[in-house]
Amino acid sequence: MIEVEHLSKIYGSTPAIQDVTFSVEKGEILGFLGPNGAGKTTTMRILTGYLPASSGTARIAGFDVHENSMAVRRQIGYLPETPPLYTDMTVEGFLHFVARIKGVAAGDRIAQVENALKRCNLLEKRSVLIRKLSKGFRQRVGIAQAIVHDPPAIILDEPTVGLDPRQIIDVRNLIKSLAGEHTIILSTHILPEVSMTCSRVAIINRGRVVATNTPEQLMAELAGGDGYELEVAGNPAQLDWQIQQMPSLLPGVKSVEQIADESLPAEHFRLRVALEANLPDPGGEIAAAVVQAGLGLFEMRRTRVTLEDVFLELTTEEKVIDPEEMAQADERAKADTKAAPAEAVAVAEPVDLDNPEDPANAEPGDA
Amino acid sequence: MRVIFANLIAIYRRELQSYFASPFAYVIAGVFWLLSGFFFFAILLGPEGLIAQSALRDQMGVTGQPTDVPYQFLSFFLGTLSSLAMFILPMISMGLYAEERKRGTLELLATSPLTNWVVALGKWLGAITFFITLLLPLLLYQAIAVSASDPPASLTVMLLGHLGLVLLAGAILSLGMFVSSLTDSTILAAILTFGLVLVLWVIELVANSLVGPVGDGLKHLSLIKNYNTLTQGIFDSSSILVFVSYILLGLFLTAQSIEAFRFQRS
Structure with missing residues (x-):
């Protein structure tokens, strides 16, 4: 339905987006996720034909957005960053105007406007001047104008900005109800929104798409899936041995690493256990193994990877996800489980390198 | 074609x-009404x-060329109206874009299936309609005054004069619309339009x-x-042609500037 290939936009000499490629199938909701200024709005404006791209192509329903702009415009509903509202019109009057300029046939207009009003919960405000509406209602009128002509593709730039929590839920449900018959791209920097509404996510940072996948896959692949965090007590030698053994003894465990935590009393250590995806949860076995090894188990809790982790990982380290590279990294981690924990700790908490007392800095070979 | 017309009507309305x-x-x-009424x-x-003057002349027994009060009045009055319009029209056109x-x-208009021409023409028609609405009451009391003269003066002259006024307004509005499409400040648009009109005036x-x-x-x-x-x-067709040219030029430049705006925006 929507295909974007190698799209770039350069303002003067600063690139706003570079080599953006993704596609959205019919009926899907794609979440466009990125920090402010990452190029979300620019990409959307190119898709709607509002801005021309510097290079690359974008097609909606088979029409090129630049060469066949008029055909594309008939296919899309668009909510820009600031809702485009004529504040001196009533809600209903405005929607009628939009329906007219979007080419809705005169006979269908009343029904379509009514439908949009209903879907966006605007029936009670239909004859109120837009000027007098609160921000939340204005946002909803903005969404209503994007769907009033029932377009096959809907592009929403931050649709839930300025809404209260109740309205956010309403808007998310509305968006979900539109999927199926409509193809939707929405941009946001609110992470839970993406996992709640979108069937796929494209994470964009500094003008580049750094990952595209389903939210679940992204979480599983990028942050290593779910895991456990343990607080154990015992002597360090015992602990290191445990760290080495656990992944090979328990099939569900991918890796174990020790993490620095200065708030713990002496002889207490914190371990992070990463689990293999798609294998039965070895939670019970982990606890048993710790106890059998003569270590005291003080705390054990499940940690879930959130999209936030993925997002931070992708947008702060400027890591571009290459499937091959990822596979290699996995192999390396497996082959060298002994070195991996210290390495991982060093990357995650560079400050601790200066602290010689920290058990995390002990050479793995010392044991 | 029908779609284009429907779009035009939508923008115009x-x-x-x-x-x-x-x-x-x-x-x-x-x-506008207050000042024009005063004039x-x-x-x-x-x-x-004019009436007082010609009465005075009669009293003094000045002979020679009699003054044609209705025509002289129309020419004077339309002259002041055009000066008034020069101040008021930039204010009507300043907000258009x-x-x-x-x-x-x-952004809504630019992502809707509308051509820039249709938007510009619809807006211009809206603005000129508003100005014509301003003229209608004046037209009524001029018609009363002119037809009350003895012998009654021809209404055609009055209507032709007003056609001229509308064409003049159309030209200013069209150029003003173009100026308005260049900036997002209405005040700046009004000032620039006024300056441009002044230049064309003098x-x-x-x-x-x-x-x-x-x-x-x-x-x-x-x-x-x-x-x-x-x-x-x-009825000078070359004068009408000049005004129509100004109107078309303004529409053309507006459509072009909106198109160019897409490419230069940052």
Whole structure:
């Protein structure tokens, strides 16, 4: 339905987006996720034909957005960053105007406007001047104008900005109800929104798409899936041995690493256990193994990877996800489980390198 | 074709509605009517007015060429109306695009299946309709005054003069719309339009001081010269053509500037 290939936009000499490629199938909701200024709005404006791209192509329903702009415009509903509202019109009057300029046939207009009003919960405000509406209602009128002509593709730039929590839920449900018959791209920097509404996510940072996948896959692949965090007590030698053994003894465990935590009393250590995806949860076995090894188990809790982790990982380290590279990294981690924990700790908490007392800095070979 | 027409109507109606919903437009209308009413009174009925003057002349027994009061009145009155319009029209045209740019609604128009031409033409029609609405009450009391003269003066002259006024307004609005499409500040648009109109107004003075083809050419561009031709009741197709050219030029430049805006935006 929507295909974007190698799209770039350069303002003067600063690139706003570079080599953006993704596609959205019919009926899907794609979440466009990125920090402010990452190029979300620019990409959307190119898709709607509002801005021309510097290079690359974008097609909606088979029409090129630049060469066949008029055909594309008939296919899309668009909510820009600031809702485009004529504040001196009533809600209903405005929607009628939009329906007219979007080419809705005169006979269908009343029904379509009514439908949009209903879907966006605007029936009670239909004859109120837009000027007098609160921000939340204005946002909803903005969404209503994007769907009033029932377009096959809907592009929403931050649709839930300025809404209260109740309205956010309403808007998310509305968006979900539109999927199926409509193809939707929405941009946001609110992470839970993406996992709640979108069937796929494209994470964009500094003008580049750094990952595209389903939210679940992204979480599983990028942050290593779910895991456990343990607080154990015992002597360090015992602990290191445990760290080495656990992944090979328990099939569900991918890796174990020790993490620095200065708030713990002496002889207490914190371990992070990463689990293999798609294998039965070895939670019970982990606890048993710790106890059998003569270590005291003080705390054990499940940690879930959130999209936030993925997002931070992708947008702060400027890591571009290459499937091959990822596979290699996995192999390396497996082959060298002994070195991996210290390495991982060093990357995650560079400050601790200066602290010689920290058990995390002990050479793995010392044991 | 039907779609284009429907779009044109949609833009036109929205534009017109925004005038009649805006207190600002009523202020403009109020000032225009107040001033034009005052001038009407002063020119025709005031102590220095045309009627008083010709009565005085009769009393003094001045013979010779009798004055044609209705025609002289029309020419005077339309002259003052055009000066008034020069101040008021930039205020009518200033928001046409600047306001859309400021509110972000241009993004709605630019992503809807509308051509820039249709938007520009619809907006221009809305603005000129608003101005014609301002003229209608004046037309009524001029018609009463002119037809009350003895012998009754021809209404055609009056209507032709007003056609000239509408064409003049159309030209200014069209150029003002173009200026408005260049900025997102309405005040700046109004000031620039006023400056542009002033230049086109006085271009005749510049032209008179020049000799040769340049001077002749410039003379034809003068708004006031072409306007005066029409208010004198002369149906001069070249003057009409000049105004129509200004209107088309403004529409063309507006459509082009909106198109170019897409490419230069950052």
